[in-house]
Amino acid sequence: MAERGRGWARAVRGLLLDVSGVLYDSGADGGVPIAGSVEAVRRIKASGLKLQLCTNETQATRESFVRKLRALGFDIAVAQVTAPAPAACHLLRERGLRPHLLVHDDLVPEFAEIDKTNPNCVVLGDAAENFTYANLNEAFRLLIGMEKPVLISLGKGRYYKETDGLKLDVGAYMKALEYACDIQAEVVGKPSKRFFESALAELGVPPEQAIMIGDDIVNDVGGAQQCGMRALQVRTGKFSLQVRAEKNDFEAFPSVSLYLWKQLPGASDGSWQGAVR
Amino acid sequence: MAERGRGWARAVRGLLLDVSGVLYDSGADGGVPIAGSVEAVRRIKASGLKLQLCTNETQATRESFVRKLRALGFDIAVAQVTAPAPAACHLLRERGLRPHLLVHDDLVPEFAEIDKTNPNCVVLGDAAENFTYANLNEAFRLLIGMEKPVLISLGKGRYYKETDGLKLDVGAYMKALEYACDIQAEVVGKPSKRFFESALAELGVPPEQAIMIGDDIVNDVGGAQQCGMRALQVRTGKFSLQVRAEKNDFEAFPSVSLYLWKQLPGASDGSWQGAVR
Numbered sequence: 001m002a003e004r005g006r007g008w009a010r011a012v013r014g015l016l017l018d019v020s021g022v023l024y025d026s027g028a029d030g031g032v033p034i035a036g037s038v039e040a041v042r043r044i045k046a047s048g049l050k051l052q053l054c055t056n057e058t059q060a061t062r063e064s065f066v067r068k069l070r071a072l073g074f075d076i077a078v079a080q081v082t083a084p085a086p087a088a089c090h091l092l093r094e095r096g097l098r099p100h101l102l103v104h105d106d107l108v109p110e111f112a113e114i115d116k117t118n119p120n121c122v123v124l125g126d127a128a129e130n131f132t133y134a135n136l137n138e139a140f141r142l143l144i145g146m147e148k149p150v151l152i153s154l155g156k157g158r159y160y161k162e163t164d165g166l167k168l169d170v171g172a173y174m175k176a177l178e179y180a181c182d183i184q185a186e187v188v189g190k191p192s193k194r195f196f197e198s199a200l201a202e203l204g205v206p207p208e209q210a211i212m213i214g215d216d217i218v219n220d221v222g223g224a225q226q227c228g229m230r231a232l233q234v235r236t237g238k239f240s241l242q243v244r245a246e247k248n249d250f251e252a253f254p255s256v257s258l259y260l261w262k263q264l265p266g267a268s269d270g271s272w273q274g275a276v277r
Numbered sequence: 278m279a280e281r282g283r284g285w286a287r288a289v290r291g292l293l294l295d296v297s298g299v300l301y302d303s304g305a306d307g308g309v310p311i312a313g314s315v316e317a318v319r320r321i322k323a324s325g326l327k328l329q330l331c332t333n334e335t336q337a338t339r340e341s342f343v344r345k346l347r348a349l350g351f352d353i354a355v356a357q358v359t360a361p362a363p364a365a366c367h368l369l370r371e372r373g374l375r376p377h378l379l380v381h382d383d384l385v386p387e388f389a390e391i392d393k394t395n396p397n398c399v400v401l402g403d404a405a406e407n408f409t410y411a412n413l414n415e416a417f418r419l420l421i422g423m424e425k426p427v428l429i430s431l432g433k434g435r436y437y438k439e440t441d442g443l444k445l446d447v448g449a450y451m452k453a454l455e456y457a458c459d460i461q462a463e464v465v466g467k468p469s470k471r472f473f474e475s476a477l478a479e480l481g482v483p484p485e486q487a488i489m490i491g492d493d494i495v496n497d498v499g500g501a502q503q504c505g506m507r508a509l510q511v512r513t514g515k516f517s518l519q520v521r522a523e524k525n526d527f528e529a530f531p532s533v534s535l536y537l538w539k540q541l542p543g544a545s546d547g548s549w550q551g552a553v554r
Contacts, residue, residue, distance in 0.1 A: 133408040133445075140436065140445050158457045159417065168410075168417050172453035179452040180435045180445050 014050035014205030016082075016196075016224070017041075018214030019057060020160055021237020023074060026059075027163030030068055034236050038073040045075065052203040053081045054196070054212065056155035056189045056219065058125035058170065059104040062086065082199035084154035084189035085110035088123060091188060097150065099123040102139045102173075104130060121150035124177065124185070126157075126170045136173065143181045151177055155189035157219055161237055190216075191223025200227070291327035291482030293359075293473075293501070294318075295491030296334060297437055298514020300351060303336075304440030307345055311513050315350040322352065329480040330358045331473070331489065333432035333466045333496065335402035335447065336381040339363065359476035361431035361466035362387040365400060368465060374427065376400040379416045379450075381407060398427035401454065401462070403434075403447045413450065420458045428454055432466035434496055438514055467493075468500025477504070 020026045023037045044051050053076060057065055062085070066078045085107055092099055098115045101108060103125035111123075122139045143149040157169035174185045189195050200207055207228035214220020215237030224231040297303045300314045321328050330353060334342055339362070343355045362384055369376055375392045378385060380402035388400075399416045420426040434446035451462045466472050477484055484505035491497020492514030501508040 129410050131410040131413070133406055136408070136449075137443075137445055140449075141443055144436070144443060158459070159421070166414075166418055166421060168414055168453070168457050172413075172417075172457040175456040176445070176449035176453040180449040182435070 011209055012049070012211050013209040014052070014200075014203045014211075015044060016052050016054040016199055016203060016210060016212045016229070018190075018212075018216065018220050019053050019055040019069070021215035022213060022234055023053075023069070024072055025161055025163055025237070029163065030071065032163060033072050033074075041074050041076070050203050050205055051080060052199055054190065054199040054214075055081065055083050056126075056157055056170075058084055058107050058154045058189075059128060060106045061110050064106060079202070082195070082202055084195070085125070087195055087198060088152055088154060088188045089114055091152070092121075092123075097121045097152075099152070100139060100142050101125075102130065102135055103127050103154070120146065121152060122177070123152045123154065124170055124174055125154040127173070128167070131168075131173055136176065140177060140180050143177060143183070149181050149183050151181070151183060151185040153185040153187050153189075155219065156185070156187045156191075157216065190214075190219040191226065193223070193227050196223055196227040196229065200229070288486055289326070289488050290486040291329070291477075291480045291488075292321060293329050293331040293476050293480060293487060293489045293506070295467075295489075295493065295497050296330050296332040296346070298492035299490060299511055300330075300346070301349055302438055302440055302514070306440065307348065309440060310349045310351070318351050318353070327480050327482055328357060329476055331467065331476040331491075332358065332360050333403075333434055333447075335361055335384050335431045335466075336405060337383045338387050341383060356479070359472070359479055361472070362402070364472055364475060365429055365431060365465045366391055368429070369398075369400075374398045374429075376429070377416065377419050378402075379407065379412055380404050380431070397423065398429060399454070400429045400431065401447055401451055402431040404450070405444070408445075408450055413453065417454060417457050420454060420460070426458050426460050428458070428460060428462040430462040430464050430466075432496065433462070433464045433468075434493070467491075467496040468503065470500070470504050473500055473504040473506070477506075 017023065022034070023041065024031045024033045041051070055065075060068065062078050062081050062083050065083070066076055066081060069076050089111060091097070092114055098117060098119050098121070099111065100119035100122045101111060101116065102122060104127050107125055119142060122143055124139070127135070143151060151174070153170055153174040155169070156171035156174055158171050159166050159169050178185055196212075200210060203210060210229050212220055212224035212229050212231040213234060214231065215234050217233060221231040221233050294300065299311070300318065301308045301310045318328070332342075337345065339355050339358050339360050342360070343353055343358060346353050366388060368374070369391055375394060375396050375398070376388065377396035377399045378388060378393065379399060381404050384402055396419060399420055401416070404412070420428060428451070430447055430451040432446070433448035433451055435448050436443050436446050454460075455462055473489075477487060480487060487506050489497055489501030489506050489508040490511060491508065492511050494510060498508040498510050
């Protein structure tokens with residue numbers, strides 16, 4: 001609490017930004033930027049603050065994800081994106097795991113170098129249309145047949161907002177498999193502490209000098225807090241739909257976002273308002 | 278414990294039987310009877326014991342379910358089947374609920390008399406191939422859009438065994454929607470106490486004089502115990518796959534099933550062995 005205010009805000013040297021619901025609303029047509037966000041990214045970069053996107057996006061490789069963002073007007077490089085699939089590949093190699101993939105078709109190339117013969121784990125992503133009854137059954141049968149089932153979930157989001165409405169996210173399907181097999185998934189992605197630590201390492205800034213900005217109270221705000229960072233929740237994306245009854249210190253922390261954004265000339269437009277926790 | 282043994286077994290006047298995994302293994306081709314079970318039903322009826330099937334089957338109306346069982350050789354009447362869909366219809370009428378159905382096509386006729394306009398709840402059954410990404414999203418959007426979401430799940434099984442292998446059951450999808458919407462479903466069907474009470478009422482025997490026979494430790498054995506009945510677990514169906522580490526009095530209760538079945542001349546074949554709890 002003592003750190004709140006002018007002194008602390010001045011200490012901020014880097015920003016982690018969630019993408020879907022913060023920079024753009026995703027959709028079948030590639031999605032649309034949220035008003036003011038293209039300009040905001042430009043201003044963040046111009047301000048000298050370090051910037052890293054910290055996303056649970058698993059419907060595309062990092063490369064194609066960045067191509068999409070650039071087409072929407074965001075000046076972002078591939079190295080500025082921390083995403084679950086590359087982190088999962090690292091973990092799979094580290095532990096000698098051979099995955100059965102239940103992911104979006106467009107994510108499969110991320111696992112090109114990974115041995116997938118005779119699977120000893122299941123990797124679950126936001127598979128969208130690939131979440132068929134047959135595919136979920138296949139993943140279930142593989143898991144229930146393992147002596148020690150390993151389920152790796154790329155994030156555990158409940159749902160997200162696309163241009164044509166809300167969509168169930170990977171977390172719902174993770175819970176289905178957890179329940180059916182009586183197991184607990186390992187989450188790679190937000191809100192995992194390890195994932196935030198990788199993002200901070202790539203940002204090159206310690207947690208106490210970084211701030212996470214997102215629309216999700218659990219995955220963005222909660223995850224960042226567990227990692228010793230502060231977090232700012234924006235009122236865009238699925239913000240309005242989130243249950244506000246969750247026990248947190250939202251009410252106790254007055255908004256300092258306007259103050260923060262006043263540090264960046266011209267960046268204090270309404271879409272960035274929120275409360276730093 | 279004192280009731281265990283000869284005296285108690287003699288007091289049994291009625292049996293509730295699970296169907297899938299006990300009488301037959303279901304499958305695309307109508308399924309196959311489990312060895313000895315057609316004869317066992319015949320002998321139970323001949324013995325004068327009352328008999329009621331207590332099933333979480335929701336892939337067919339009771340009428341077509343009974344037609345299938347009769348084709349397999351089981352001498353069963355429609356009134357001898359307690360199933361979730363008729364119980365759910367009762368509950369919907371009682372509470373003025375208008376359901377959106379995410380169920381198997383063949384179950385829909387059970388809800389023919391129910392008002393389904395402008396839904397104010399979702400009824401979830403074992404929808405099998407109807408568990409598409411689009412259908413699950415539709416149910417999710419309806420729920421998340423309700424001021425007080427009501428999700429009614431016809432059973433909460435984890436999985437069941439068909440002739441071509443294990444299949445995810447309705448419980449997995451129930452968990453997915455519960456998680457996505459941050460709600461708790463109301464379960465109509467086993468192991469709900471109210472459902473067992475209806476089955477007992479239809480059997481016409483008080484709980485202390487009835488025994489439940491099933492292959493599922495939670496839905497059959499646990500549910501019956503909560504209702505004051507004893508239960509016998511058979512080693513057919515998914516028995517072998519169930520986690521045996523669950524805390525229960527399995528080890529404390531020696532098997533009395535052979536004893537029980539000796540009361541019914543000729544019914545003590547191996548497929549009916551198990552432990553009464």
